[in-house]
Amino acid sequence: MISINQQKYITSLHLKKFRQKYRNFLVEGEKMVKELLTQQRVAVVTIYGTERWAAQNAALIQPFYDKFNTTTEVELKKIGTLTTPNQVVAVAMIPEQAILSSIDPNVLTLYLDGIQDPGNMGTILRIADWFGIRHVCCSDDTVDAFSPKVVQSGMGACFRVGILEGIILSDFIKIHPDTSVIGAVMDGQNLFSTTLFGSGILVIGNEGKGIRPENENLLTHKITIPSGAENGAESLNAGVATGILVAELLRNKLVY
Amino acid sequence: MISINQQKYITSLHLKKFRQKYRNFLVEGEKMVKELLTQQRVAVVTIYGTERWAAQNAALIQPFYDKFNTTTEVELKKIGTLTTPNQVVAVAMIPEQAILSSIDPNVLTLYLDGIQDPGNMGTILRIADWFGIRHVCCSDDTVDAFSPKVVQSGMGACFRVGILEGIILSDFIKIHPDTSVIGAVMDGQNLFSTTLFGSGILVIGNEGKGIRPENENLLTHKITIPSGAENGAESLNAGVATGILVAELLRNKLVY
Structure with a gap:
């Protein structure tokens, strides 16, 4: 379940203005989220996944259990930008940029x-x-x-x-x-x-x-x-x- | 003015099946049509352009005057695949393929x-x-x-x-x-x-x-x-x- 406020926050990240304000960005789809969770450089803020996806990726999610929220395909469609059915969306930190x-x-x-x-x-x-x-x-x-x-x-x-x-x-x-x-x-x-x-x-x-x-x-x-x-x-x-x-x-x- | 039959024919060329049947294909937009009309290899079948485009491209169209039809942006939107406003669509022959x-x-x-x-x-x-x-x-x-x-x-x-x-x-x-x-x-x-x-x-x-x-x-x-x-x-x-x-x-x- 995604709250109205969470929904607003996530959809705001579709826009550059809010990505820059919050220094957060969206990572969508199983392949990309898997890449996000298996690298060390970019910090994970929250993960929204279906029960099915969570069950299939228990080991992957385990280190992020406090950041994981269960959701549905219908909710994911509302917060995401993908046109194809999707199982998972994550919010990640834009890394601090080098000088x-x-x-x-x-x-x-x-x-x-x-x-x-x-x-x-x-x-x-x-x-x-x-x-x-x-x-x-x-x-x-x-x-x-x-x-x-x-x-x-x-x-x-x-x-x-x-x-x-x-x-x-x-x-x-x-x-x-x-x-x-x-x-x-x-x-x-x-x-x-x-x-x-x-x-x-x-x-x-x-x-x-x-x-x-x-x-x-x-x-x-x-x-x-x-x-x-x-x-x-x-x-x-x-x-x-x-x-x-x-x-x-x-x-x-x-x-x- | 594009007749209903012409409209049907042109929109059929959105699909591979009909492109293969008729060996015709669509060329859309000013840049692409200009390229089509200035090359020698691919034969031009028909051109549908707005009055404004025709006036601006009189010399370009001249060798194809018998193949040119005046149309409107509204009609072009119906027959074409472009999402941006467009001035011209042409039908061209798929060249015979080499053996x-x-x-x-x-x-x-x-x-x-x-x-x-x-x-x-x-x-x-x-x-x-x-x-x-x-x-x-x-x-x-x-x-x-x-x-x-x-x-x-x-x-x-x-x-x-x-x-x-x-x-x-x-x-x-x-x-x-x-x-x-x-x-x-x-x-x-x-x-x-x-x-x-x-x-x-x-x-x-x-x-x-x-x-x-x-x-x-x-x-x-x-x-x-x-x-x-x-x-x-x-x-x-x-x-x-x-x-x-x-x-x-x-x-x-x-x-x-």
Whole structure:
């Protein structure tokens, strides 16, 4: 049973305003909640699950028994954002964000310059997670990494990758003045014939507009993913471009 | 003005069954229709646009004047699948598909083994388009490349990349017995330490289940995208994985 106040609180977390106010976010569905409960970094606030789910996951819930509430599919539908039937929703703490000076300039960090699509955002966080990138910095107009859609499409990457919100690229550079600032532009050097940088900050531009001019001016390395098309292909999706860039920049570290 | 029969015909094309029966598909929105009208490969059947759109695009429409019908935003909403206001919808011919023996085994071809998500499908077609891959073969349980969602997320890639539907991988291999059959699996050779293959067929598995066992048995080269994560990352999105694989396999051809 979920009280009216709990219901109000949980649905308020659908909105960025309240996620930021309370520093809480929603984790929905069996797969994501299981990931949440089996990691150490993100604190669990409350769990709302059906009796069936609780019975099937007794060992998983045991360490969180004081945070668990029994509910029904009908109630879960009211408080959640998923359109498919769901057995469990959890409220988790947004982890405290790292300070810029704590970021190691000798590894690769991502800077997202106005990424808008939640699916792309989730995909990019999965790439960071896969390739062991520790920090993803986000401009203040980048889609919220803790929105339900991004949490879902990110497949739990937000439990492992450090996210820094509201970051201005020039602030990062002031603190790390010697770092490489790498970005993909239309007329840059061929990605595959550049010397590889396994360190610095890789700037990923907005889906339609690319890197904003004031940030493009800060790039120390302008690169382009070469096209093999004879007559003008359209473009690559922002997630795919990020994947190709990151894999190539980290290539030497990934060969074994 | 769109007649009831036209309306029935166009909305029938929302469904694969009727697209296959009539070999027609829908192209929606100003950007996609502009791409359709400025390419040579896919034949245009009819165009339904608002007066405003027609006035703004007189030169573009001119070669198709006998195929153009004036309509309204309200009618377009009825016949189309877009949720945002739209000015134009076109009906186009699905191009005749290439025969397997006409595919050049000395270039890279993609084989999609049960890709389900329209967004992933569109992303993969954009990758093929970008890197100049001429043919994408699809298993019969792969999402339809000419569905409205795939056309939209593919950003016009289906106008340029040759799509072969209902292809059985072993049939391709019978016709091209010496070709490399490359696939990403969990325990393959590190992608970045393999000798590069710029030719053959790259098999992309289903989002959840990967490459089906009977096709995995046909692989001549099993590769893995190495992870840089210290404690088990989840996985890469199918589109991102395809992008990284294709970029790496074609790397030597892309350096200039």
